Amino acid sequence: MTTQVAFLFPGQGSQNVGMGADVFATSDAAKRVFNTFDETLGFSLSNLCFQGPEDTLRSTINAQPAIVAVSLAYLAAFQEALSPQNSSWTTPLAPSYTAGHSVGECTAMVAAGAIDIKGVAHLVRERGRLMHEEEEICPGGMAAIIGMNAELLQQVCEDATQQCLQQLAQSGQQHPGMGHVVLANYNAPGQIVISGEQQALDTACALAKQRGAKRVIRLSVSGAFHSPVMQPAAARLADSIAATQIQNASYPIISNITALPTTNTSDIRSELSQQIAESVQWTRTIEYLAAQGVTTFFEIGPGQALAGMIKRTIKDADIINIGSVDEIEQAVAKVKEL
Structure with missing residues (x-):
């Protein structure tokens, strides 16, 4: 063959x-x-x-x-x-x-x-x-973002992370994944999955919708895979x-x-x-x-x-x-x- x-x-x-x-x-x-x-x-x-x-x-x-x-x-x-x-x-x-x-x-x-x-x-x-x-120590998740390019979505994740880290600054949380959300899976053009600690993921999903993502789909997974978590x-x-x-x-x-x-x-x-x-x-x-x-x-x-x-x-x-x-x-x- x-x-x-x-x-x-x-x-x-x-x-x-x-x-x-x-x-x-x-x-x-x-x-x-x-x-x-x-x-x-x-x-x-x-x-x-x-x-x-x-x-x-x-x-x-x-x-x-x-x-x-x-x-x-x-x-x-x-x-x-x-x-x-x-x-x-x-x-x-x-x-x-x-x-x-x-x-x-x-x-x-x-x-x-x-x-x-x-x-x-x-x-x-x-x-x-x-x-x-x-997953048990630092709960999180993943979401597919449809119709947003990688550069814009990267900025969304950076902004969401910055917001959450500022809120967590006085909490004493030590886990390296706390407050972080990142681009996790570059699956196909126009289809990127983000992953992170739960609060950061929620913030990023909301920001992505505000900034023009066509769809935001939460994935049926129990953790923040392929992220600092x-x-x-x-x-x-x-x-x-x-x-x-x-x-x-x-x-x-x-x-x-x-x-x-x-x-x-x-x-x-x-x-x-x-x-x-x-x-x-x-x-x-x-x-x-x-x-x-x-x-x-x-x-x-x-x-x-x-x-x-x-x-x-x-x-x-x-x-x-x-x-x-x-x-x-x-x-x-x-x-x-x-």
């Missing part, structure tokens, strides 16, 4: 009760993925994915390993469908590049050969636990990353932080620890992939959020979703055509 392809993996928010149940029932390769996660984590993550309850699945500590497990299960089932006797994460269809949105970057690292499945299961569970703890979690996560076996990637992973490719072990470790407190450069990631000649984007995992972002960024992109057994069949047929 001469077409340049990228394997892309979704992040938190894509989870839904029932995800992965169809592929668990039909694919031995997918079943092995779920069984490995269950055995590694010591509880039935698969049952949580398939049956819920929704509130438990949505919790950060559970949602992150669940999304990674389901995404890897669909990738394994897809490769198995292409070649039942000879399949792996990258066989028979090898990606030119891999990338993932937020926790999806951990999935991409498995697909690229940098981390094994047991290692990533432990890592994303700990990632979710640490981020959940920070997560800096303490990032520092503690570095210890878990240091204890995780990581090797050079076999295929380039596009960094969430720089939107540039990396394969080096030390760069991957740094990326994993810093990424939860840094902005996700998804627009630049898709633009970079297109500039390298990638014409076919595989979104592998629950939901189709990435497809919408890609279409807003690259109008003529060929996007193949792999998030159900039916979509696996369609993807196999499309690969054979290519």
Whole structure:
């Protein structure tokens, strides 16, 4: 296959009760993925994915390993469908590049050969636990701002932060995220997500509406991901990353932080620890992939959020979703055509 392809993996928010149940029932390769996660984590993550309850699945500590497990299960089932006797994460269809949105970057690292499945299961569970703890210490949230350019929105966040820090000056609050709101996810042109401590986020959302944003949509997440609120979690996560076996990637992973490719072990470790407190450069990631000649984007995992972002960024992109057994069949047929 001469077409340049990228394997892309979704992040938190894509989870839904029932995800992965169809592929668990039909694919031995997918079943092995779920069984490995269950055995590694010591509880039935698969049952949580398939049956819920929704509130438990949505919790950060559970949602992150669940999304990674389901995404890897669909990738394994897809490769198995292409070649039942000879399949792996990258066989028979090898990606030119891999990338993932937020926790999806951990999935991409498995697909690229940098981390094994047991290692990533432990890592994303700990990632979710640490981020959940920070949610409890410094409550916050995220909001998608539609129809406002990055420069104006940056000023909104700076003004909201300044206002809140002035109000907090006499409170004695010490957490590095208190009073801060920042641009967190550059998802697509005209679609940027802001993230921050609750008061700062509320202030920024109100200012964005006053200054011309077309829509302000609060996201169904429980914390201020990719913001200074997560800096303490990032520092503690570095210890878990240091204890995780990581090797050079076999295929380039596009960094969430720089939107540039990396394969080096030390760069991957740094990326994993810093990424939860840094902005996700998804627009630049898709633009970079297109500039390298990638014409076919595989979104592998629950939901189709990435497809919408890609279409807003690259109008003529060929996007193949792999998030159900039916979509696996369609993807196999499309690969054979290519």
